Amino acid sequence: MSLSFLDVLLTVVSLVILMIPGFIFAKTKLLGETGDKVLSNLVLYGCQSMLMIMGFQKTGYRSEIALNMLIVFGLALAVHLIMIGIVYLVIRNKDGEEKRKVARCASVFSNCGYMGIPFLTMLFGNNGEILIYASMVIAVFNIFNWTFGVYMITENKSDISIKKIILNPVIICIVIGMITFFVAKTPLVDLAEQGSIIDKILELLIKAINFLAEMVTPLSMIVIGMRLANVKPKALFLDKWAYFTSLLKLIVMSLVSMLVVGFLPVSETIKYAVFFTLSMPSATGTVMFAVRFGGDSDSASVFVLLSTVLSVITIPLMFLLFNGVILAI
Numbered sequence: 215m216s217l218s219f220l221d222v223l224l225t226v227v228s229l230v231i232l233m234i235p236g237f238i239f240a241k242t243k244l245l246g247e248t249g250d251k252v253l254s255n256l257v258l259y260g261c262q263s264m265l266m267i268m269g270f271q272k273t274g275y276r277s278e279i280a281l282n283m284l285i286v287f288g289l290a291l292a293v294h295l296i297m298i299g300i301v302y303l304v305i306r307n308k309d310g311e312e313k314r315k316v317a318r319c320a321s322v323f324s325n326c327g328y329m330g331i332p333f334l335t336m337l338f339g340n341n342g343e344i345l346i347y348a349s350m351v352i353a354v355f356n357i358f359n360w361t362f363g364v365y366m367i368t369e370n371k372s373d374i375s376i377k378k379i380i381l382n383p384v385i386i387c388i389v390i391g392m393i394t395f396f397v398a399k400t401p402l403v404d405l406a407e408q409g410s411i412i413d414k415i416l417e418l419l420i421k422a423i424n425f426l427a428e429m430v431t432p433l434s435m436i437v438i439g440m441r442l443a444n445v446k447p448k449a450l451f452l453d454k455w456a457y458f459t460s461l462l463k464l465i466v467m468s469l470v471s472m473l474v475v476g477f478l479p480v481s482e483t484i485k486y487a488v489f490f491t492l493s494m495p496s497a498t499g500t501v502m503f504a505v506r507f508g509g510d511s512d513s514a515s516v517f518v519l520l521s522t523v524l525s526v527i528t529i530p531l532m533f534l535l536f537n538g539v540i541l542a543i
Contacts, residue, residue, distance in 0.1 A: 217337070217486070217533075217537065218537075219530060219533065219534050219537070221337065222337065222529065222530045222533045223530040225333060225336050225337045226333075226525075226526050226529050226530055227526075228336055229329070229332060229333060229336065229431075229435055230526055232332075232431065232432055232435035232436065232439075233435045233436070233438050233439030233442065234439060235436055235439065236250075236435065236436035236437060236438065236439025236440040236441075236442075236443070237439040237440065237442060237443045238439075238443075239436065239439075239440055239443075240439070240440040240441075240442075240443035240444055241443050245440070249440060250437050250440040250441055250444075253433055253436060253437045253440070254437050254498070256429075256433065257328065257429075257430060257433045257434050257437060258327070258328075258383070258384070259383045260426055261426050261427060261429045261430045261433060262327050262328075262331065262384055262430050262434075263383045263384050263386070263387040264387070264423045264424075264426040264427040265331060265335075265345070265426075265427035265430050266345075266349050266352070266384055266387040266388045266391055267387050267390055267391045267394075267423055267427075268342075268345070268391075268420075268423055268424055268427040269342055269345030269346050269348070269349055269391060270342070270346060270349075270391035270392065270394055270395040271342070271391075271394070271401045271402060271403075271420060271423075272340060272341070272342025272343075272345065272401070273342035273343050273346070273401075274399060274400045274401065274404075275395055275396065275398075275399035275400065279343060279346060280396070282347065282480070282481070282483075282484055283346060283347065283350050285480060285484060286347045286350040286351060286484055286487060286488060287350045287353065287354060289474055289475055289478075289484075289488050290350060290351040290354035290355070290488060290491075290492070291354050292474050293467070293470055293471050293474050293488070293492055294322065294354060294355075294358045294362075296470050296474070297321070297322045297462075297466070297467050297470060298322055298358075298362055300462070300466060300470075301317075301318045301321045301322055301462060302318070304462070305317055305318050305321070312509055312510035312513075313455055313510050313513045314455075315366055315367050315368075315369070315509055315510070316366075316367060316500060316504050316509050316510050316511075316513050316514040316517065317455050317458070317459045317513070317517065318366045319363050319366045319367055319497075319500045319503065319504075319514070320459045320463060320496040320497075320500045320514065320517035320518060320521065321459045321462035321463050321466075321467075321496070322358075322362070322363070322366075322463075322467070323355065323358070323359055323363055323496065323497040323499065323500060324355065324463070324467070324491060324492050324493070324494040324495070324496070324497055325494045325495050325496060325497045325498060325518075325522070326348070326351055326352055326355050326491040326492065326494055326497070327352055327355070327384065327434075327497075328434045328437065328438065328497075328498055329434060329435075329438065329494045329495065329522070329525075330348065330351075330352075330490060330491040330494045331345070331348060331352075331430055331431075331434075331491075332430055332431035332434050332435060333490060333494070333529075334348055334487070334490060334491070335430070335431055336431060337490075338486075341483075343483055344483050344486065344487050346391075346395075347483065347484055347487035347488070348487050348491050349388045349391065351487065351488060351491045351492065352384060352388070352491070353385060353388055355497070356379060356382050356384060356385055357379055359497065359499055359503075360374065360375060360376075360378045360379045360382070361374050361376075361379070363499070363500075363503060364503060364507065367503045367504060367507045367509040368507045368508070368509070373507060401420075402416050402419075402420060403416050403417050403420050437498075438498075438522060441498075441515070441518075441519060442519055442522070442523070445515060445516065445519050449512075449516055450516055450519060450520055450523070451520070453513070453516050453517075453520070455513065455517070456513075456516045456517050456520040456521075457520070459496065459517045459521065460495075460496075460517070460520055460521040460524050463495060463496050463521050464493070464495065464521055464524055464525055464528040464529075464532070465528065465532070467492055467493065468489070468492070468493040468528070468532040468536075469532075471488055471489045471492045471493060472489060472532075472535070472536050474488070475488045475489060476536070489533075489536055490529075490533075493525075493528075493529055493532055493533075494525065494529075495518065495521035495522040495524070495525040496517055496518045496521040496522075497518070498518055500514045500517065500518055501514045501515050501518055
């Protein structure tokens with residue numbers, strides 16, 4: 215698997231182009247005041263969940279992939295733990311300053327679903343293996359997000375919900391995908407005799423799931439474009455905490471990801487899956503948690519959106535470092 219700086223740069227530019235319709239929709243009020251929330255729910259609970267299932271339908275079972283899934287899970291776990299330690303060292307508690315709480319959350323959690331999956335899909339095309347590994351990163355993200363993420367905002371352990379992790383639609387679909395992967399050991403469309411009724415039903419089912427899965431990329435970028443349109447440039451570019459959280463999220467976490475995966479004797483597919491998904495900007499869930507648990511939602515929005523804007527520059531540049539130094543060793 216060979217990637218160049220130009221490949222990554224053009225992929226990022228393509229994602230930016232897909233944000234433009236969302237920006238226009240928001241400015242012209244074509245989708246109303248709550249259009250971004252509706253589309254966000256569609257992407258998260260519908261399209262992204264189906265993409266998790268489809269990732270396991272693009273390749274047959276191999277023991278190597280099964281082992282690599284565990285490796286990726288462990289690597290993602292390690293990166294998150296290291297970053298949590300770093301942000302608690304550099305962002306100290308101050309009474310009454312809610313901004314610091316959301317800053318921690320925005321510095322650790324990546325937009326690996328809304329932006330990471332579209333990015334990998336555009337960059338690697340119909341590569342089921344890398345989507346399987348990305349699903350492991352997303353599983354770790356959801357576990358940490360609904361535990362450490364919630365605690366960062368509220369500093370109250372009673373707000374942590376294991377039930378939310380278990381019943382998360384994306385987690386459920388990852389489990390479904392894994393069951394079909396390990397039990398069937400082949401894509402579902404290959405199970406029935408070709409031309410039989412069951413074969414036709416399975417083929418139609420997979421096509422329907424795939425149609426929803428393929429909507430992730432354009433809809434995710436449209437949602438981000440709509441959110442960018444709703445933030446004033448002054449608020450977006452003049453907040454020093456926003457730049458600090460972007461530094462932690464886009465530079466420090468990328469470097470941590472590089473160091474964790476770069477020197478291991480694992481495939482480049484694993485390295486790319488972990489590095490790219492965890493080098494994405496701050497997770498949109500930061501805003502959701504801030505709203506839901508009484509945090510500083512205005513600052514959370516600024517942190518997430520500034521990191522998204524700056525990621526257009528940092529993702530290609532950090533890849534250049536990753537590709538030129540780590541992968542060359």
